Amino acid sequence: MDGASDLPPPPPLARLMDECPLALFLDFDGTLVEIAATPGGIAVPRRLADSLQMLGQRLDGRLALVTGRSLEDLAGHCPVDGLACAGSHGAARRAADGRELGEAARTLPQAAFDALHRGAHELGLALETKTHGAALHFRSAPAKGEQALAFAREVAGDHDLAVKRGKGVVELTQPGADKGGAVREFLRHRPFAGSLPVFIGDDVTDEDGMAACAEAGGFGIIVGDRTPTAARYRLPDVPSVYDWLDL
């Protein structure tokens, strides 16, 4: 893995699309929308959903959003019916026609949600419950990050769950749910099978998606300066992602 700041910008999208059947896997927060103080506080450009639909058509359907948010939450912010999507860090995967792909996503046990509600209250953290996971947010109280992580590890240990770290957040998922698994699942099916896969993302959980693309002959594009990264290329920020994708 290299430091992100030394990585070059990706070749122009139009050139890549001319060379081979390209598939794009796009992270949401920090890639298509700027990070905000709270999960509900994001500003989603009005044109984003339509622009993504048009990009999906240019790619003959080989475009998927791969987010840590639940699919329902994503749809509330950016209604992308007709696009492939994976939510809750890859736990839930949906083809463009609405079919579920791969193993059925599993939610967390109720006892884990109960423990998280109690702990979030005691620690003064915001809890985001999802269809297939949960997130403890400490963006408004960065000093509580280590406590949040220790508590998440405790709950994960009690209920055989996995812990993921992110920007101002620690999350709990079922073991094995990650963005790499979602990319591999999409690549097993039309229209993604046989394409050159490219993952664009800004956070540590996006590294699994980038690694899965690299395994399949493609590459990752890191957004920002997070290191270490498996990405081959770098875009500095969200506006540069819009420019590169011509959104």
Ligand SMILES: O=P(O)(O)OC[C@H]1O[C@H](O[C@H]2O[C@H](CO)[C@@H](O)[C@H](O)[C@H]2O)[C@H](O)[C@@H](O)[C@@H]1O
């Ligand atoms: O995989 P992503 O699409 O990047 O989603 C990752 C998490 O994004 C959201 O949390 C993050 O964005 C919030 C809004 O900008 C911010 O307040 C928070 O600190 C970030 O961690 C979302 O709430 C999570 O469920 C996603 O897993």
